[in-house]
Every structure is written in structure tokens, then in C-alpha cells.
Amino acid sequence: MIDTNGKNAPELSAILVCSLGDPMLDATLDRYLDALEALEMSVDLTIVGNGSSSHKTERLADRLALRRVPSRIVCLHRGSDESTAIRAGLEASRGALVALLPPYLQTDPGKIREMLAALHAGADYVASWRMSRVDSKWGEVNSNLFNRLTRFMTGIPLHDLNSGLRVLRRELAEDVPIYGDLHRFWPLLAAKQGYRVTEVPMPHLEERVTRGDYRVGVYLRRLLDLLTLFFLIKFTRKPLRFFGLIGSGLLAVGGIITGMLCIERLLGMTSLADRPLLMFGVLMIVLGVQLFSLGLLGELIIFTHGRSLRDYHVDKIYGKGHR
Amino acid sequence: MDVSIVIPLFNEQDNVRPLHARLRSMLATLDGSAEIIFVDDGSQDGTAEQLGRVADEDDSVRVVHLRHNSGQSAAMRAGIDHTTGDTIVTMDGDLQNDPRDIPLLLKTIESGYDFVTGWRKDRQDAFLSRTFPSRVANWLIARVSGLPIHDTGCSLKAYRADVIRQVPLYSEMHRFIPAMCSLSTQRFAEVIVNHHPRQHGCSKYGLSRIWKVLLDVVTVKMLISSARRPLHWFGMLAALFLCLATATFTKFLIDTSTPGSDLSIVWPVVSLLFAALALHLVFAGLFGELVVHQDPANGVSPLAECRTIVPSSRHD
Numbered sequence: 229m230i231d232t233n234g235k236n237a238p239e240l241s242a243i244l245v246c247s248l249g250d251p252m253l254d255a256t257l258d259r260y261l262d263a264l265e266a267l268e269m270s271v272d273l274t275i276v277g278n279g280s281s282s283h284k285t286e287r288l289a290d291r292l293a294l295r296r297v298p299s300r301i302v303c304l305h306r307g308s309d310e311s312t313a314i315r316a317g318l319e320a321s322r323g324a325l326v327a328l329l330p331p332y333l334q335t336d337p338g339k340i341r342e343m344l345a346a347l348h349a350g351a352d353y354v355a356s357w358r359m360s361r362v363d364s365k366w367g368e369v370n371s372n373l374f375n376r377l378t379r380f381m382t383g384i385p386l387h388d389l390n391s392g393l394r395v396l397r398r399e400l401a402e403d404v405p406i407y408g409d410l411h412r413f414w415p416l417l418a419a420k421q422g423y424r425v426t427e428v429p430m431p432h433l434e435e436r437v438t439r440g441d442y443r444v445g446v447y448l449r450r451l452l453d454l455l456t457l458f459f460l461i462k463f464t465r466k467p468l469r470f471f472g473l474i475g476s477g478l479l480a481v482g483g484i485i486t487g488m489l490c491i492e493r494l495l496g497m498t499s500l501a502d503r504p505l506l507m508f509g510v511l512m513i514v515l516g517v518q519l520f521s522l523g524l525l526g527e528l529i530i531f532t533h534g535r536s537l538r539d540y541h542v543d544k545i546y547g548k549g550h551r
Numbered sequence: 552m553d554v555s556i557v558i559p560l561f562n563e564q565d566n567v568r569p570l571h572a573r574l575r576s577m578l579a580t581l582d583g584s585a586e587i588i589f590v591d592d593g594s595q596d597g598t599a600e601q602l603g604r605v606a607d608e609d610d611s612v613r614v615v616h617l618r619h620n621s622g623q624s625a626a627m628r629a630g631i632d633h634t635t636g637d638t639i640v641t642m643d644g645d646l647q648n649d650p651r652d653i654p655l656l657l658k659t660i661e662s663g664y665d666f667v668t669g670w671r672k673d674r675q676d677a678f679l680s681r682t683f684p685s686r687v688a689n690w691l692i693a694r695v696s697g698l699p700i701h702d703t704g705c706s707l708k709a710y711r712a713d714v715i716r717q718v719p720l721y722s723e724m725h726r727f728i729p730a731m732c733s734l735s736t737q738r739f740a741e742v743i744v745n746h747h748p749r750q751h752g753c754s755k756y757g758l759s760r761i762w763k764v765l766l767d768v769v770t771v772k773m774l775i776s777s778a779r780r781p782l783h784w785f786g787m788l789a790a791l792f793l794c795l796a797t798a799t800f801t802k803f804l805i806d807t808s809t810p811g812s813d814l815s816i817v818w819p820v821v822s823l824l825f826a827a828l829a830l831h832l833v834f835a836g837l838f839g840e841l842v843v844h845q846d847p848a849n850g851v852s853p854l855a856e857c858r859t860i861v862p863s864s865r866h867d
Contacts, residue, residue, distance in 0.1 A: 421618070421619070422593070422617075422618035422619030422621075423618075465721050465722035466722050466723075466763075466766075466767075468766050468767075468769065468770050469763060469766055472766045472769065473762070473766070500817065501806075501815030501817050501818065502815070502817075503817065504816075504817060506817055506821060507817060507820050507821060507824070510820075510821045510824045510825070511824055513828075514824045514825070514827065514828040517788075517792075517828055517832070518828065518831055521785065521788075521831070521832060521835045522835070524769075524770070524773050524835075524839075525781075525835055525838055525839055525842065527770045527773065527774070528773070528774070528777075528778075528781060528839050528842050528843065529842050530721065530722075531719060531774050531778065532842055532843060532845055533845075534719025534720075534721055534724075535717060535718075535719050537628075537719065537720075537721040538625075538628065538629075538632070539621055539622070539624070539625035539628065539721050539722070540617050540618075540621045540625040540626065540628060540629040541617060541618040541619070541621070542615055542616065542617060542618070542629065543616040543617060543618040544616050545613065545614070545615050545616070545633065546602070546603060546606050546613070546614040546615075546616065547606045547610075547612055547613035547614055
């Protein structure tokens with residue numbers, strides 16, 4: 229049953245990233261397969277599993293062999309991150325359209341049909357938006373805050389970045405690189421490159437609600453991700469505009485404080501040795517210069533491969549009598 | 552192909568037709584083959600349709616559509632990447648540059664220069680919002696880059712293709728093309744060109760770009776003076792702060808050796824802060840050496856004279 233990549237690529241490749249040891253996997257898989265078989269197009273399924281035993285893989289393969297949808301299993305090392313798993317799934321499959329399936333059923337798999345329709349209407353990336361959330365109040369507030377903050381920082385109007393069900397074009401997947409936790413922000417990075425991103429609202433299912441048992445580390449990591457994203461979207465080509473602006477702000481504060489103290493000293497109003505404020509002023513100058521020099525180093529890095537940088541994306545080329 | 556003309560356009564639907572007509576009548580006077588490359592930088596008005604029609608009628612026109620508005624530098628890079636000519640001319644799509652200046656630019660290139668920039672001696676823009684800031688920026692850029700060019704902001708320029716293809720064009724580097732070109736060649740000239748007031752559409756610039764330009768100027772200064780030896784640049788800065796550290800530390804030493812004076816913690820702390828900064832800068836410079844080492848081809852050569860060429864008959 230492991231598909232040998234026949235000559236005809238399917239129209240849609242579904243990719244399910246999951247842990248093969250998950251006891252709920254069989255039930256989830258059945259729901260997905262039912263939904264995929266109901267689509268009027270050629271479909272295949274790639275399961276990317278983390279940390280599996282060969283016995284579990286074989287059992288899963290036997291189950292899959294009974295179904296109409298051709299499928300394959302890709303096994304990754306334990307601890308591979310989700311972006312890597314998605315990449316592995318993309319490499320193993322060939323469909324021009326890609327559906328990414330989350331390992332938990334928080335949304336109705338039947339909605340894939342609706343999402344595909346949005347894709348055919350001209351979108352390049354269709355996200356799912358879980359409306360009327362049924363998880364804990366705490367989780368909902370958190371998620372809301374995160375999405376609001378992201379919307380505010382990037383200006384791209386998406387409502388639910390954490391929902392795993394998404395449908396996209398392979399072209400986009402290959403053009404917009406993701407790594408680490410960036411898969412969450414994939415639609416934002418894609419929109420930044422001019423791809424059309426939309427979302428389809430759908431009800432939030434009660435099944436397997438994960439309780440808000442996140443630890444502090446998770447929130448911290450989310451915030452850092454957001455900072456990365458903000459930096460990547462706004463300042464990738466202009467590090468000095470980021471570091472330089474903050475650096476010169478600090479430099480100005482430090483300069484003003486130090487300057488005022490020096491003037492007071494020259495007028496004989498104070499003795500510098502009695503003013504700990506001087507230390508603060510000098511510290512600000514030091515920090516400012518450090519940030520500024522970081523920005524300059526960033527500029528140097530960008531410049532060193534400046535000749536090969538292509539900041540544009542050609543949509544189409546038009547004209548007669550040319551290549 | 553002898554000449555490629557690259558024109559980035561963003562929402563200039565009313566200017567496409569007249570611009571193309573003027574280019575055609577100018578090209579008719581040239582011998583040698585020419586192509587016109589329009590770059591549609593994600594326009595949202597009818598620019599794309601207008602360009603399509605022009606390309607249908609004229610075989611020498613090619614249109615590169617960008618997926619979204621990417622800015623002038625990226626649009627120019629896109630256009631240049633799709634040229635086949637030996638000489639590349641760039642100009643604005645707003646009809647403020649005059650295609651009739653192009654033959655002189657080309658002649659200057661032929662006489663042995665690597666790049667030629669236009670100089671809008673009589674600018675036809677609002678003084679306070681456009682011309683004055685531009686003068687200041689030009690003066691600053693000229694000072695910083697060491698290039699005696701009067702008008703780096705003029706888009707009407709001509710280059711030998713192999714020179715411009717080597718120039719990094721990202722972010723908003725189009726303002727500093729001459730400075731960047733000067734990293735690889737010293738044979739350039741300046742030609743006085745016409746400038747017309749804007750007739751259709753509106754300017755895409757505003758005063759908000761000042762702080763961006765200022766930071767860019769610092770970047771360019773750093774790149775030009777240290778693209779090959781970052782440690783020298785950072786080292787100079789480090790030396791300055793080391794001097795401050797030494798001065799404050801001396802003050803502390805004098806205080807300790809003078810009996811009866813009050814000892815203060817402020818001086819040694821200030822001294823240490825400056826010393827830490829000096830150390831940081833030295834390591835930043837070393838890090839820079841590591842970065843530059845990745846591409847040793849970033850050559851910087853000494854500056855030469857710039858010649859200003861005045862058209863024998865100014866046309867109006």
C-alpha cells in the first residue's frame with residue numbers, strides 16, 4: 229500500500245503530522261479518510277510520524293491498506309519540530325494542492341471541501357477559523373490575545389493562527405520557507421510576499437479539547453516567536469532601521485542626561501562624583517552604541533550577499549518577440 | 552541587444568501611453584537595437600491593462616508584473632534582471648524625466664564611462680516638500696560617499712550592463728546606486744537633463760522618509776569605508792571610548808592618591824562602562840571581519856574625478 233509515486237500526481241495531497249503512539253490516532257484517521265474519500269478529486273494521504281516503533285508503523289500501514297485513498301507513512305526522528313515534519317510531508321507528496329491536517333479533531337474534516345472552494349476562487353492559502361471556541365475560558369482569552377497582538381503587529385487580518393487545518397498551494401509552500409515554530413505564522417509570511425491568504429470560519433468541535441495546561445515557558449516562547457515574526461516581516465532587509473532607531477533613542481537619552489550633568493558641573497552647581505545619575509546616563513550611551521553597532525553588523529551581513537538578493541516576486545512576464 | 556530601457560511603474564495609468572510614445576520617437580533617432588522593459592510594481596489602477604496593450608502593439612516592449620508592490624529598488628532589480636542589452640538606462644515612469652536626454656547619456660557611456668547620472672538642474676517640484684529635502688539629502692550623500700555628484704536622486708541614469716548587474720539593489724538602496732557603483736568602478740560622469748512638472752497621478756514620496764534616509768546614509772558610510780575592513784571602522788570607535796575610559800580612570804586614580812579628597816564610586820564605574828563598550832566594539836569589528844570574509848569580492852577602490860557634461864543644445 230505504500231504508494232510508489234505513480235505517474236499521475238493527485239490533485240490534492242493531504243499531510244497529517246502526528247505522533248504514531250497517539251491512542252486516538254485511529255479514530256481521527258478514520259474521520260479524515262472519510263472526508264477525503266468524499267471529495268470529487270484525486271487525493272493521497274501522507275502521514276508524518278514522530279518517534280515510532282516499527283510495529284506500530286506496520287499496524288497503521290495495514291489499516292491504511294483497507295482504505296480507498298492511497299497513502300504513505302514517513303517516519304521522523306523523535307523530537308523533530310512541526311515545520312520539519314511539514315517539509316518532509318511536502319517532499320514525499322506531489323499534489324499541486326496541499327491540505328495540512330492537525331492530529332486532533334478540533335474542526336470538522338468535512339470543511340476541507342469549503343476550503344478547497346476558497347482556493348479555487350483565487351486564494352493561495354486558506355486558513356481555518358474556529359468560531360465559538362469550546363475550550364476553557366483561560367485558553368480562549370489567551371488565544372484571543374495572541375491573535376489580536378499578531379494582527380496589531382503585522383496588520384494582516386487573520387483570526388486564528390493556532391488552528392491546524394489549512395489548505396494551500398504547493399507553489400506557496402515551496403516559495404515561503406518555514407522553520408522551527410514559524411509554521412504558525414506561515415500565512416503571514418506568505419501574505420508579506422504577496423500571496424492571497426483567506427480564512428474560512430467553522431465551528432469548534434468539542435472532541436479532545438486540550439485543557440489550558442501550558443507552562444510559563446510556552447507563553448514565553450510564543451512571545452519570542454512574535455518578536456521574530458515582527459522583525460522578519462518589517463526589518464529583514466534593514467536591520468539598522470530597527471537596531472539603529474532604538475539605539476539612537478537610548479543614545480539620545482544618555483547624551484542628554486550626561487550633557488546636562490556636565491553643564492551643571494561646569495557652572496559649578498554640582499560635583500559629578502556626587503551624582504549616580506551620571507552612571508545611568510553613561511550606561512544608556514553604552515547600550516545605545518552597542519545596539520547601533522549590532523544594526524551595522526546586520527547591514528554588513530545583508531550587504532555581503534546583497535548581489536544575490538531578489539526582493540521581488542514576478543507574477544507574469546508579458547510581451548512578444550522575447551524568450 | 553544594444554540598449555535596454557528599464558522603467559518601474561506604480562499606479563501610473565495615465566502616463567503609460569504618452570511615455571511610450573515619447574520613447575518610440577526618441578528610439579527612432581537611435582541606430583542599434585533597443586528594448587523597453589516596463590516593471591509593473593503591483594499597481595492597483597489600470598496600469599497593467601495599459602501596459603498589456605502597449606506590449607501588444609510594440610514588439611520591443613516587455614512587461615514584468617510583480618506580485619505585489621515591492622518598492623523601487625526591487626522593481627529596478629526585477630527590470631535589470633530581465634534585460635538583454637549591453638547598456639542599461641533607468642528612468643521614472645511619471646514623465647518627469649525626458650526620454651530625449653537618453654541619446655546623450657548613451658553617447659557618454661560610449662565615450663568610455665561606466666555609469667552616467669542625470670542632474671536635474673532646474674527641478675520642477677514643490678520647493679519645501681521635495682526639492683529642498685532632496686538638496687540636503689544629495690549634499691549629505693555626496694559628503695558621505697565622497698562622490699562629487701549633484702543629484703543622486705535622479706532616476707534617469709545609464710550604466711554598462713556588467714556594472715549595474717554587480718550592484719546590490721535591495722530595500723531602498725536605489726538612492727545610493729552611484730555610491731554602490733563607485734565600489735566597483737571609478738569612471739562615471741554627470742549629464743544635465745530636463746525635468747518636467749508632474750502632469751498625471753501623484754508623487755509616491757513624502758517627508759516621512761527622512762529618518763530612514765538618515766539611517767541609510769550611516770549604513771552606506773559604513774559600507775563604503777569599511778566593507779573591506781570592518782575592524783578598522785569599529786576599532787576607531789573603540790579607541791574613542793577607550794580614551795574616555797582612560798580619562799575617567801585617571802581622574803579616579805588622582806582622587807585616590809590625593810589625601811583628603813572624597814572617594815567616589817561614580818568615576819570607576821563610568822570608566823568600566825566605557826571600557827566594556829570599547830571591548831564590545833572590538834569584538835563587533837572582529838565579527839564584521841568574519842561576515843566580510845564570506846564574500847571577499849566586495850572590493851572598494853579609491854575615488855576619482857567626476858566630469859559634468861552639459862548638453863550642447865538644451866531642448867525644452
